[in-house]
Amino acid sequence: MPKKFLVCLLAAGLFVGTASAQFGFGGIVYDPTNYHNALLRYYQLQQQLIQLRNSYAQIVSQYRLALQMAQSLQNMPARYRAQFSQWRNGLAADTYSNTTAWIQGVNSGLLPTVLSGYQQATTRLGTYDPNALSGMTADELARVKSQYASVELADGANTTALATIGAIRGNAQALETRINNLEQDSLSGDSGLNSEVQVLNKINATNVLTLRSIQDSNKLLASLLEQQTIAAKQQREMTANAINADINRRASLLRNMSRLTGTLASSLENFRIP
Numbered sequence: 001m002p003k004k005f006l007v008c009l010l011a012a013g014l015f016v017g018t019a020s021a022q023f024g025f026g027g028i029v030y031d032p033t034n035y036h037n038a039l040l041r042y043y044q045l046q047q048q049l050i051q052l053r054n055s056y057a058q059i060v061s062q063y064r065l066a067l068q069m070a071q072s073l074q075n076m077p078a079r080y081r082a083q084f085s086q087w088r089n090g091l092a093a094d095t096y097s098n099t100t101a102w103i104q105g106v107n108s109g110l111l112p113t114v115l116s117g118y119q120q121a122t123t124r125l126g127t128y129d130p131n132a133l134s135g136m137t138a139d140e141l142a143r144v145k146s147q148y149a150s151v152e153l154a155d156g157a158n159t160t161a162l163a164t165i166g167a168i169r170g171n172a173q174a175l176e177t178r179i180n181n182l183e184q185d186s187l188s189g190d191s192g193l194n195s196e197v198q199v200l201n202k203i204n205a206t207n208v209l210t211l212r213s214i215q216d217s218n219k220l221l222a223s224l225l226e227q228q229t230i231a232a233k234q235q236r237e238m239t240a241n242a243i244n245a246d247i248n249r250r251a252s253l254l255r256n257m258s259r260l261t262g263t264l265a266s267s268l269e270n271f272r273i274p
Contacts, residue, residue, distance in 0.1 A: 185202055
């Protein structure tokens with residue numbers, strides 16, 4: 001309505017000015033250039049008003065979206081908090097006083113405790129007398145050394161696995177505390193903990209905890225793979241020893257048969273009937 005009124009008022013003024021100029025009232029002269037400029041300015045004002053209205057509508061829409069994005073879920077702990085199993089340390093009876101150090105090592109990851117506990121709970125590996133080694137054949141010496149190395153490698157892999165498990169268990173409580181803090185901050189309705197920077201910080205902390213957990217898992221997998229490799233070595237030694245024994249047996253049989261055949265042939269050739 002005001003727009004139509006303004007147009008009518010401008011047209012009436014121009015009509016009056018034109019009529020006055022035509023009929024000689026007031027001495028006003030009609031100027032087409034000024035009239036065109038006035039219409040152009042009026043059109044520009046209309047376009048600016050439309051642009052302002054569009055900008056205002058866009059700002060209001062963004063403001064409403066920001067308000068909607070700022071709204072947090074209500075009662076998030078009751079909706080999303082879940083209970084998980086707690087870490088349990090190793091336990092064992094100690095009837096003959098040889099398992100306590102093992103349990104302490106596997107729960108703490110301290111390498112001296114792990115080595116001491118492993119030695120107390122396992123059979124000690126003896127050593128060969130040098131004279132006994134010097135009296136062995138080359139095949140026997142190689143077999144003995146290989147089997148001895150298998151036991152030593154197994155001991156090393158076992159103690160490494162115990163130390164890895166102990167380190168993970170030893171850090172489990174501290175890691176559990178960090179996860180609980182992250183969970184509480186994520187489920188909190190406090191606006192100070194839900195700003196854009198705070199949310200990004202929590203996401204980064206979650207990624208770091210995930211990487212740490214993956215690293216621990218990789219350590220355990222590496223320990224298992226090492227033990228499986230040593231077990232495969234032991235299995236190979238058993239198979240190789242069996243094959244070598246069969247090779248030696250067949251070679252010995254061929255030598256014995258050759259000697260027996262040669263002796264028999266010589267006996268037949270030298271045999272004379274009296």
